[in-house]
Ligand SMILES: Cc1cc2nc3c(=O)[nH]c(=O)nc-3n(C[C@H](O)[C@H](O)[C@H](O)COP(=O)(O)OP(=O)(O)OC[C@H]3O[C@@H](n4cnc5c(N)ncnc54)[C@H](O)[C@@H]3O)c2cc1C
């Protein structure tokens with residue numbers, strides 16, 4: 001199975017939605033692909049209780065000519081102007097003239113003793129589970145890590161009846177203050193931030209504070225926190241812990257897009273280094289929803305050939321870049337966090353690789369080859385982000401599939417070709433069995 | 438800076454690491470120079486099938502000898518090397534291939550290797566996920582698998598334990614007349630320099646008859662017990678008239694982790710390491726013909742690697758005729774994991790003037806300088 005579109009957009013978060021709508025309005029045929037069953041990305045996908053602005057975008061998307069591929073994960077780029085997507089046991093190829101990557105970001109986790117216990121979750125992860133129906137009323141929750149996501153999550157969980165025992169932000173108060181000043185210059189952000197603070201009322205905010213251990217027999221029972229030389233233990237049901245976000249750049253890298261400092265490089269019109277491939281939203285720099293929406297619109301318009309309209313939005317984008325820088329600065333990790341893990345702390349969860357096995361390794365590749373770190377199903381998506389901070393390693397090349405995929409999907413889309421390609425001597429690719437392996 | 442050694446080994450892939458372990462173990466003052474990670478070249482890309490092959494008597498002699506060395510070493514390898522004696526099943530699809538099974542059985546028997554002929558029914562019992570019916574198979578129980586990068590690291594540790602010194606990351610940029618110059622200007626002097634740089638050895642000796650032969654592999658998530666032996670097809674007879682050099686074969690390996698490693702492809706003239714989707718698709722289609730359930734397994738990564746191929750499919754082991762201080766240990770194509778230990782033993786025998794257990798003659802590099810001179 002294969003279909004052609006003027007434009008294929010990967011990722012139906014705010015950036016991808018804005019891009020798809022802008023291009024569809026300009027008369028292009030557009031496919032919007034996302035691995036979740038509904039559009040919205042990390043922040044809007046859970047439907048209920050959405051702000052009016054978000055609902056407006058989703059309604060407009062619904063009314064547009066954009067062809068949805070929800071529940072489809074993009075796994076490969078098998079040929080020029082082609083991406084391959086998988087959904088359950090189905091596989092399809094999408095041909096494009098232009099491609100927009102709006103693949104968003106994921107949470108960054110840092111290993112500390114006990115972080116792999118049940119009920120120690122990512123901040124966004126716990127939030128998503130609660131939106132998905134996990135009962136949280138009356139539960140005792142510690143929220144820890146860094147970044148504005150902590151406040152958003154604490155506010156939301158509090159609104160659902162959780163007892164937020166503490167919000168622990170690793171950054172020092174000074175860092176947060178400069179971030180707050182930046183928020184003041186951005187009324188929309190301020191409103192959002194203040195709302196969360198109100199909702200999280202009653203929770204203690206600790207700055208320069210982080211978890212040093214989580215404990216429990218079969219699941220989490222308590223968290224030990226530290227702030228300077230002070231250490232104390234809090235009994236709790238959940239620890240929601242995330243250290244800001246890491247961009248999803250794997251697909252961009254597979255396509256050959258240039259990256260710098262871990263982010264996809266684009267010009268003013270969101271064009272990457274690869275012809276006809278655009279990128280918008282978090283992969284170009286962690287900047288939040290509003291920036292994602294602007295970048296998405298620029299990318300959608302530019303990809304649809306509406307260069308002047310796209311250009312007219314560039315100043316709006318420019319104004320938001322201060323926020324990106326302030327965010328980056330306020331979320332800079334305290335070097336002491338490198339010492340959280342002890343010898344036995346698991347760093348790579350897929351392959352059970354402990355911190356002691358990684359110490360003294362020369363590089364990510366060295367660690368990978370000799371300890372299996374990053375070799376499991378997540379291919380270093382989680383531990384690679386952690387070891388970049390812990391050891392200053394940089395992950396190696398991205399190989400297909402971008403996300404785990406069926407073996408058959410790597411060969412061909414659509415119905416199975418269940419015959420040997422080469423049991424006949426006519427085929428171009430012959431068998432060589434005797435020269436194993 | 439300048440230092441004097443008995444042997445300098447250029448390259449710490451599995452072949453260089455084995456040579457270093459052998460030399461250091463014999464008390465030779467040994468230095469090893471590795472440009473990148475230990476076992477990070479073809480060694481990191483290979484399947485790690487320790488297999489006896491009978492393409493030619495010389496290939497049989499080397500693989501068989503080396504396998505006995507692996508058997509002797511296996512108790513000392515440590516868990517990270519993931520050594521498993523799972524055996525190989527050479528799978529036959531029809532009567533013609535069953536004739537080949539019987540021929541192979543006789544050849545292996547004459548070399549003292551016990552094998553077992555499985556009929557259609559016992560093959561299905563041994564590997565229930567294989568396509569049914571197939572004609573049968575040859576079981577070679579003495580074959581095994583291991584995890585090559587850790588095997589190389591283990592050999593390198595053994596070498597260092599016996600006094601070998603590792604220069605890494607350092608590249609040999611020049612090697613002649615008992616001197617190896619490194620990229621930081623260091624000069625290492627030695628009676629012999631073992632060139633074990635895999636396919637990259639041509640950078641030091643451009644006249645070497647070695648070409649890179651690209652291969653693809655796919656690794657899956659964990660499916661313990663689904664495949665029990667290394668499974669390899671015998672179907673080469675039918676494609677003997679192939680018109681191109683690109684080829685694929687059904688070649689599937691169970692890992693100790695429960696993962697399944699799917700191979701393999703061979704391409705000449707492919708320079709870049711990117712995944713070639715056409716050959717990958719052919720390889721997977723072929724795998725699914727033999728192992729229909731393979732299609733629905735979850736694949737987590739595809740990668741490629743380059744085998745150092747010589748024109749006669751035999752490695753280059755021994756002195757380089759142009760400069761006898763240079764000892765070659767390269768050109769192992771798709772069998773370097775298997776034959777690394779025997780290569781190291783032959784190199785050490787040569788250095789010490791000992792009589793080798795098998796003749797080194799078929800692998801001597803001079804076979805090519807002769808043919809070049811006559812051309
Ligand atoms: C876990 C988490 C929770 C967050 N919660 C909040 C919050 O409560 N409040 C707040 O203000 N901000 C929150 N953020 C930040 C917010 O999500 C971003 O600022 C904003 O959503 C950025 O939009 P985007 O379009 O760039 O990316 P995203 O919203 O991340 O959208 C990217 C989409 O692309 C999809 N995708 C990625 N790769 C593929 C692929 N290969 N195939 C198919 N689909 C793919 C993803 O699944 C995702 O749906 C959260 C971020 C994360 C990671």
Ligand SMILES: Cc1cc2nc3c(=O)[nH]c(=O)nc-3n(C[C@H](O)[C@H](O)[C@H](O)COP(=O)(O)OP(=O)(O)OC[C@H]3O[C@@H](n4cnc5c(N)ncnc54)[C@H](O)[C@@H]3O)c2cc1C
Pocket residue numbers: 437447448449450451452453454470471472473474475476477478479480481482483484485486487488607608609610633634635636637638640641651652653654700701741742743744745766767768769770771772773774775776
């Ligand atoms: C897809 C595939 C599957 C395979 N499957 C099997 C199998 O199942 N069984 C089997 O037996 N074999 C198999 N092989 C073959 C096997 O992997 C190789 O034959 C073997 O790894 C070669 O080892 P090597 O040490 O010679 O080379 P390499 O592993 O390439 O090592 C060479 C080392 O030398 C270093 N180097 C190079 N030049 C210099 C220099 N100038 N200075 C310093 N260092 C240098 C490199 O950095 C590298 O680390 C397979 C190969 C491939 C590609």
